[in-house]
Amino acid sequence: MRDKKYRFLSQPRRVVEDRRFVAGKGHYIADYDHADMAHVALMPCHLPAARIDAIDASAALAMPGVIDVVTGAELAAAIDPLMNGLDTPKVRRYPLAVGQVRYAGEWVCAVIAESRAIAEDAIEHIRLETTALPFVLDPEQALRDDSPPVHPDHNSNLLLDKKFVWGPVDDDFAAADHQLDFCVTWGRNSTVPIETFGVVAEWNAWAQMLDIRASVQMPKYADQIARALGLAGNQVRVHYDIDVGGSYGVKRGIKHAVLTGYLALKLHRPVRLIEDRLENMRAGDAHGPERKFDVSVAFDKDGTVRSMKMRALDNAGAYAGRAPFQLGKPIGAIVGPYRIGSVAYQAISVTTNKAAQEAVRGFGQAPTNYALETAMDRVAAFLDMDRLALRQHNLIKADEFPYLIPSGSTYDSGDYHTVIDKVMAAADYPRLVATCNQLRKDGMMAGIGIAACLEPSGGNASFEPLLNESNQTTTWMESCQINIDALGAVTARIHTTSSGQGHETLVSTVIGEILGIDPDSIRVVRPNSLESLPGNSPVGSRMAIMLGGAAARAAEKLKAKILAIAAHHLQCDAANIDYQGGAMLSANGRHITWGDIIELAHRQIHGLPDGMDPGLASFDIMQVPTGGDLPKDGKVHMYPCYSFEFHLVLVTFDPIIGKPEIRSYTIGHDCGTVINPAIVSGMTYGGIAHGIGAALLEEFAYDESGQLMTQSFLDYLMPSSHEVPDIQLVKHCTPSPHTVFGQKGSGESGYLGAPAAISSAINHAVAGLNISFDKLPIRMSVISDKIAAATQHRSDSE
Amino acid sequence: MKINFSGKETIEVAPQTLWDAVIDPEILQKVVPGCREMRAVGEAEYIMAVDLKVAAVGGSFEGKIALFDMKSPSRCQITVSGAGTLGTGNGTASVVIADAGDGKSTISYEADGDVGGLVAGVGQRVLMGVVKHLTRQFFTSLKKQFTSPSSA
Numbered sequence: 001m002r003d004k005k006y007r008f009l010s011q012p013r014r015v016v017e018d019r020r021f022v023a024g025k026g027h028y029i030a031d032y033d034h035a036d037m038a039h040v041a042l043m044p045c046h047l048p049a050a051r052i053d054a055i056d057a058s059a060a061l062a063m064p065g066v067i068d069v070v071t072g073a074e075l076a077a078a079i080d081p082l083m084n085g086l087d088t089p090k091v092r093r094y095p096l097a098v099g100q101v102r103y104a105g106e107w108v109c110a111v112i113a114e115s116r117a118i119a120e121d122a123i124e125h126i127r128l129e130t131t132a133l134p135f136v137l138d139p140e141q142a143l144r145d146d147s148p149p150v151h152p153d154h155n156s157n158l159l160l161d162k163k164f165v166w167g168p169v170d171d172d173f174a175a176a177d178h179q180l181d182f183c184v185t186w187g188r189n190s191t192v193p194i195e196t197f198g199v200v201a202e203w204n205a206w207a208q209m210l211d212i213r214a215s216v217q218m219p220k221y222a223d224q225i226a227r228a229l230g231l232a233g234n235q236v237r238v239h240y241d242i243d244v245g246g247s248y249g250v251k252r253g254i255k256h257a258v259l260t261g262y263l264a265l266k267l268h269r270p271v272r273l274i275e276d277r278l279e280n281m282r283a284g285d286a287h288g289p290e291r292k293f294d295v296s297v298a299f300d301k302d303g304t305v306r307s308m309k310m311r312a313l314d315n316a317g318a319y320a321g322r323a324p325f326q327l328g329k330p331i332g333a334i335v336g337p338y339r340i341g342s343v344a345y346q347a348i349s350v351t352t353n354k355a356a357q358e359a360v361r362g363f364g365q366a367p368t369n370y371a372l373e374t375a376m377d378r379v380a381a382f383l384d385m386d387r388l389a390l391r392q393h394n395l396i397k398a399d400e401f402p403y404l405i406p407s408g409s410t411y412d413s414g415d416y417h418t419v420i421d422k423v424m425a426a427a428d429y430p431r432l433v434a435t436c437n438q439l440r441k442d443g444m445m446a447g448i449g450i451a452a453c454l455e456p457s458g459g460n461a462s463f464e465p466l467l468n469e470s471n472q473t474t475t476w477m478e479s480c481q482i483n484i485d486a487l488g489a490v491t492a493r494i495h496t497t498s499s500g501q502g503h504e505t506l507v508s509t510v511i512g513e514i515l516g517i518d519p520d521s522i523r524v525v526r527p528n529s530l531e532s533l534p535g536n537s538p539v540g541s542r543m544a545i546m547l548g549g550a551a552a553r554a555a556e557k558l559k560a561k562i563l564a565i566a567a568h569h570l571q572c573d574a575a576n577i578d579y580q581g582g583a584m585l586s587a588n589g590r591h592i593t594w595g596d597i598i599e600l601a602h603r604q605i606h607g608l609p610d611g612m613d614p615g616l617a618s619f620d621i622m623q624v625p626t627g628g629d630l631p632k633d634g635k636v637h638m639y640p641c642y643s644f645e646f647h648l649v650l651v652t653f654d655p656i657i658g659k660p661e662i663r664s665y666t667i668g669h670d671c672g673t674v675i676n677p678a679i680v681s682g683m684t685y686g687g688i689a690h691g692i693g694a695a696l697l698e699e700f701a702y703d704e705s706g707q708l709m710t711q712s713f714l715d716y717l718m719p720s721s722h723e724v725p726d727i728q729l730v731k732h733c734t735p736s737p738h739t740v741f742g743q744k745g746s747g748e749s750g751y752l753g754a755p756a757a758i759s760s761a762i763n764h765a766v767a768g769l770n771i772s773f774d775k776l777p778i779r780m781s782v783i784s785d786k787i788a789a790a791t792q793h794r795s796d797s798e
Numbered sequence: 799m800k801i802n803f804s805g806k807e808t809i810e811v812a813p814q815t816l817w818d819a820v821i822d823p824e825i826l827q828k829v830v831p832g833c834r835e836m837r838a839v840g841e842a843e844y845i846m847a848v849d850l851k852v853a854a855v856g857g858s859f860e861g862k863i864a865l866f867d868m869k870s871p872s873r874c875q876i877t878v879s880g881a882g883t884l885g886t887g888n889g890t891a892s893v894v895i896a897d898a899g900d901g902k903s904t905i906s907y908e909a910d911g912d913v914g915g916l917v918a919g920v921g922q923r924v925l926m927g928v929v930k931h932l933t934r935q936f937f938t939s940l941k942k943q944f945t946s947p948s949s950a
Contacts, residue, residue, distance in 0.1 A: 046886040046914035104914055124858055124883050278916065703799045705912055711919030 007581075009513045009741060010674050016505045016520070017498070026243040029198035029215040030274055037200070038067055040260065040273040041119035042096075042107040043126055044282060048353040048706025049135035049148065050101040055109055056127040063125065065118040068267060070259075071109045072096035079262055080228050082254055084320050086160060086468055090153040091351070093319040095259035101130065102150050102318035103355050104706050105282025112263055112271065135353035135706050139292065139315040142350045150318055150351040159316055160324040160349040162467055164331070164634045166406035167342025172307035176298035180382055184374050185775040186367035186755075188290035188315070189698040190360050191690065192718060193499075195245025197253045197284055198274035201260035205268060210261055212238045217247040217499045218254060219476075219536040222529040228258040229265065236261075240497050240526035247499035248690070248747075249359035249539070252285040252322070281711045287700050288360030289326050290315040293371040299379050303390045308335070309344040310371065314364075316349045316357050323357035324349035326364030328463030329540070332409045332638030333365065333454045336372045337416050338394040343406050347467070353706055361690065362455075362748045363540060366755060369453040370776065373756035376452075377763065387760075388424075391452055392417060398734075408635030409456075410626070411642045412736045412744075414670065416452065419732045420646050423668035426730045427648050432664060439652045439663075445787070446652040446663075449761025451753040455671070456639035457745020458738075459540015460624040463638065466631045474628050477621050478546035479533035482511060482554045484616035486602040488594055490515065490522045492554075494547060495532035501543055501747060502679040507551045509675055510741075514555035515562075516581040517594075533621055541745030542624075544675055545641060545736075550622040552740040557618040565600055566592050568609040625738040641736045641744035643671040645684075647757035651765060655791070658784030660696055660762060662725040667753075670732040672744035684750040685727055691754020692719045696777050766790075799918045801889075803929050806906040807937045811944045813895045813903045817871030819943060820893075820905075829939035831932045834858075842868060850884060850932075857883030857916070871895055878911070885915020 020026055045052070057069035072094055081092040092098070097106045108128060113119035134148040141147055142157040150157055173179060199214040210231060212222070216238075226236040244251060256273050263271040275284050294311040312330075316323035327347035334343050380390040396403050398415040405411065432448060439446035460476035481493040492507050504524040512519030536542075559579065567574035570590050578586055586592075600607045601616045608614065626640040650664040667684060674680050697717040701709045710716035735742025755776055762783065763772050769790040773782065809816050819825045823844055827836035835847040842865040849858050861880020868874040872895050879888035889911025898904045913925070921928065 044915065046881070046918075128881065282919075703918070705799055705914070707799050707914050707918040709799075709919055709922060711916070714920060715922075 006513055007516070008509050008519050010677065012677055013509065013519065015502050015676060015678050016508060017502055027241070028195060028243050028245050029200065029213060032200055032213050032242065034200070034202070034270040036269055038112050038114065038263070038267060038269040038271045039116040039119050040263065040271060041111050041113070041116060041123055042279050042283070043109045043111065043123045043128070044105045045097065045101040045108045045128060045130060046104050046707070047101055047130060047132050048104045048137070049133040049150070050130035051133055052097065052099055052101060052108060052128070052130055054127070054129040057109065059125040060111060060122040063118070063122050065114040066122045067112045067114065067269070068263070069109055069111050069126065070096070070263065072098035075259070075262060079258060080230065082228055082258065083224050085322070085464065085471065086320055086324055087470055088154060088159055088320060091151045091159065091320050093255070093356070095255035100133070103353050104708055105355065106318070107283055110259060110263070112267065137352050137354060137702055137706055139313050139350045139352060142352045143348070150353055157351045158348070159320055159351060160327070160347060160467060162347045164345045164407065166345070166635065167307070169307050169309065169342045169344045172342045173298040176306045177300045178382065179296060179298050180378055181294070181296045182374065182378055183292065183294050183774060184371055185293070186289060186291045186370055187699040187776045188287055188354070189694045189700065189777065190286050190288040191246070191248035191250050192286065192698070192716065193246025193248070193250070196275035196277060196280040197251055197256055198272070199253055199256045199260050200270060200272045201257065201264035202270040203264040203268060208235055210236045210264065212236065212257055212261065213242050214238070214253050214257055215242060215244045215251055216253045216497055217244060217249065217251040217537060217539070219539055221254070221257070221537070224254050225257050225261055229261050234530055236529070238529040240495065240528060240532070242497060244497050244499035248361040249363070250285050250288070251499060252358050277712055281700070281716065282708055283355055285358040287317060287355045287357050289323070289357060289364055289367050291367045293367070295371055295375055297375045297379055301383065303379070303383055303385050303393045305338060305340050305379060305394050307342045308340055308375065311346040311348070312368070313348045313350065315352050315354065317354040318351060319356040321356045322359045325463055325467060326359065328467045329363040329456070329638070330365050330368035331407045331463060331466065332456045333405070333642065334368070334407045335405050336369060337396055337414070337452050337454050337644060339396055340394070341406065345407070354702055355700070355708070359539065361687070361751050365456065365748065366691070366694065366752050369451070369752050370756040370759065373451045373453065373753070373760060377760050381767065387450055391450070392420065395452065409638045412640060412738055413672070413734045414642060414644050415732065415734045416644055416646070419644055419668040419670050419730070420452070422730050422732060423646050423648050423666050426728060427664065427666035429648070432648070432650055435663065436650055444652050445655050445765040446650065447761040447763065447765030449647070449649040449651060449757040449759070449764060451647040451757035451760055453645060453753040453756065455541055455643040455645065455745060455748050455752050457541035457643055458545040458624055458640040459542035460627040460639065462627060462631070462636045466634070466636050472630065474630060476536050476624050476627065478535045478542070478550050479619065479621040480507065480547060480550040480554045481533060481619040482558055482617065484558065484598065486598065488598040490517065492522060492524045492551060493527050494524060495527065495529070495535040496537045497526070498538065501538050502676060503538070503543060503547060505676050505679060506544060506548050510548050510551045511555045514552055514559055516579065533619060538747065540639065541747040543747070544743045544745055545739050546622060546624065548675060548743060549625070549740050550620045553622060554618045554620040557620065558616060561616065561618070562597050564609055564612065565597050569596070569600065569607065640738045641672065643669070643744040643746060643749065645669050645749055645753050647753045649757050649761050651758060651761035653765070653783060655787050656784060657780070658787060659780040660758070660783070662692070662758070665725050666728040666730060667750065668730040668732060669749055670734050671746040671749060672736045672739070673733060673742040675741070675743055680746045680749070681729055683746050684729060687748060687750020687752070688727055688754045689719050689724045690751045692723055692758065694751070694776060695755040695758035696723070696779065699777050799922060800912055801925060801929065802910045803926070803933070804906070804908040805933060806904055808898060808902055808904050809941060809944065810902050812901050813871040813897050815944070816895055816903045816905060819940065821865060825943055829936055829943060831935045842866065846880070859884050859887065861887070883916070885913060885917040887911060887913045887917065
């Protein structure tokens with residue numbers, strides 16, 4: 001079936017959503033208005049750690065237009081702490097600081113007023129009295145016994161310390177010819193969408209219903225809000241028909257929704273909270289992983305990498321959030337695309353006085369890929385071997401799939417060597433090398449970067465029970481409903497918001513393909529959470545597999561019913577009916593039209609097979625393929641599908657100025673069967689741009705006194721069209737055996753390997769100076785300073 | 799983030815006149831840039847409210863000022879702590895006034911401080927420039943107090 005040419009799938013079709021976005025007709029949270037709306041602004045405390053002695057809001061409350069001021073103490077008395085997921089009950093988190101401030105910029109109270117402007121002005125009149133407390137920013141320091149605990153009740157900064165040994169690590173290290181140790185650090189960066197987070201909460205006391213509209217990408221959102229506010233699940237109604245202006249993980253919005261939900265319940269007013277950039281950057285869900293890797297690799301003279309020990313120390317920031325679990329997902333691809341036979345992995349998550357970290361594209365995979373690819377480059381340099389040849393030597397071969405890795409996941413399929421060959425040809429590798437050499441001759445620094453990596457996709461939650469035994473989550477389902485109305489039009493329902501993934505295009509394409517009707521005639525709607533079937537939102541690069549899978553399965557159920565009606569009408573066996581394009585069904589010259597089927601299903605039960613229900617509707621609740629087992633002996637199979645990407649870049653810079661310019665960028669990408677080429681390419685291009693930011697520019701940097709130095713786009717630098725080069729995308733398709741069409745995930749593509757590739761190129765450029773860059777982002781100031789120190793350039797001239 | 803700065807100015811009045819001026823809240827209100835309010839709340843303790851523009855950001859700051867180790871007319875220590883939309887700030891300055899002869903004085907100061915919030919995050923790149931500018935403005939206004947006939 002996979003070999004057959006699809007009619008709509010994989011075809012260059014327009015993305016349904018793009019039409020309204022390009023025309024400026026998206027409907028975002030800020031577009032949702034209400035005549036009686038109350039507005040929230042949040043007052044920060046700028047100390048990294050402080051006891052809250054007093055909050056005097058009397059002057060603010062006396063201002064015209066100010067409705068209320070709510071503190072953390074009031075909230076803590078009224079609501080439950082936010083969900084944590086770990087066994088750390090004393091690391092409590094509320095939407096506002098309770099008793100103690102734990103990072104600079106943390107919100108200490110919320111001002112509710114008739115307008116946002118009034119609320120902001122009122123903040124100036126609130127008197128906050130605090131006593132500064134000792135603080136800690138560095139994760140290694142935070143682990144020490146003498147470190148101030150960020151949560152005194154928890155009495156330690158350790159959230160998680162899990163050690164895994166998969167396979168004969170000690171034996172492999174003892175037997176290997178060589179061992180190499182290094183340390184690299186992934187800087188605290190994120191995805192930073194243009195639209196900050198926003199939420200509107202409305203409480204209808206007569207219906208006992210809390211309506212939530214939010215710019216959100218958060219699994220189990222309604223459940224979490226209900227739990228924190230002590231409401232029944234059916235008293236919270238999250239509306240999914242709000243366009244989300246970017247996310248890639250960070251639009252968690254749970255503290256915001258719980259806060260505004262509480263305010264709406266208290267004030268009996270619709271309440272709106274839309275972060276400004278400062279609220280977002282300092283204390284929204286803006287920050288992603290910050291991780292230090294200590295890596296040892298054991299390898300032989302011929303370049304065979306036998307074993308790896310990895311210690312990953314993650315700076316979670318002030319609260320648990322989702323940070324600890326972002327150490328768990330990479331376990332599913334801990335050896336990358338390589339045949340590394342054994343692995344020891346230590347995952348440590350530690351609290352510090354920085355903003356809490358949230359989920360970011362790849363959920364921890366991009367940092368791990370960066371560490372793995374650095375290992376490959378270092379081993380090659382040690383052996384004086386070609387970096388590409390070393391990788392090719394260690395890559396899993398196409399005939400070795402399905403391939404079980406030491407940590408328990410089985411890779412579904414792939415043909416890594418072929419993808420690399422295609423990239424080398426497309427990029428004209430010899431010419432690239434010649435260009436690199438010419439640049440060096442001309443006095444520039446130049447280097448070629450390579451990175452091969454995997455994108456685990458089809459997200460489930462297997463890492464949760466692996467990291468926390470009391471968590472028994474083994475399903476991470478997704479669902480879809482389809483109805484064909486009495487006029488014959490098809491409407492599908494999906495149960496999530498979308499933040500640019502093109503879910504409407506995905507679902508209409510898949511259903512159109514199976515029912516053989518034009519996807520543009522299929523409407524995709526988003527009911528609210530109470531009208532929805534269970535789902536887990538677009539996380540873990542899962543929707544092509546899971547939402548596409550549920551839509552396909554629901555469509556297959558409908559098609560089976562259509563065929564059964566046709567077979568009954570034509571008095572033949574359903575298997576003998578030629579289902580043509582949905583509009584025509586024929587057998588032995590007789591035929592029945594789509595219109596006839598609709599008429600029968602909707603109006604003529606006497607014409608239906610005995611016992612068949614009227615109407616044409618179906619639904620599917622799909623479990624993640626291959627998932628569902630609890631971990632055993634520290635191992636678990638995680639995601640079903642593994643997309644592959646190979647990056648080849650040429651970076652050059654002036655040795656004094658140190659500003660990297662990407663001269664050439666080619667990526668080979670294999671995500672199995674592509675459902676919509678424009679969406680997959682867009683994800684990949686965007687992912688590379690995002691990766692360029694992580695590699696060279698973006699960091700939530702704190703100074704030694706705990707102040708965030710990058711609070712706005714003045715200092716948090718994002719890649720622009722100046723930094724993002726033309727990208728050559730080389731496609732390859734190795735279908736997955738586990739999904740309906742052979743599709744794999746692609747929502748994290750590009751980002752998962754670009755930082756590693758760019759780091760590889762810059763390090764290649766400076767290898768002759770015997771220096772290396774071990775921390776991302778590699779900013780131009782660092783490049784120029786380090787080269788200057790290495791060449792004594794600057795000291796000579798001063 | 800930490801900031802520290804120091805300097806020395808010559809003012810064309812005798813040390814005692816200068817001393818009396820710099821501990822007078824009414825005069826301070828006139829010479830501290832952006833000062834909206836300066837009132838005594840105790841012996842050598844004041845509440846100050848200023849409106850400032852630092853780089854791209856503007857806002858208010860309210861703080862407490864305390865003078866101690868006062869040795870009229872030659873030296874004192876000043877602590878400032880406060881917060882506002884601009885962020886937080888606190889610091890200590892030591893001020894020494896010396897007789898420069900001819901009815902003139904020199905005033906030298908050394909300040910160590912810590913700022914947080916917007917002023918640290920957004921204003922960092924120009925903070926020292928702004929500090930210099932504000933200090934210059936302060937002394938220019940202070941000198942004017944002694945030359946302009948309308949001053950007390």
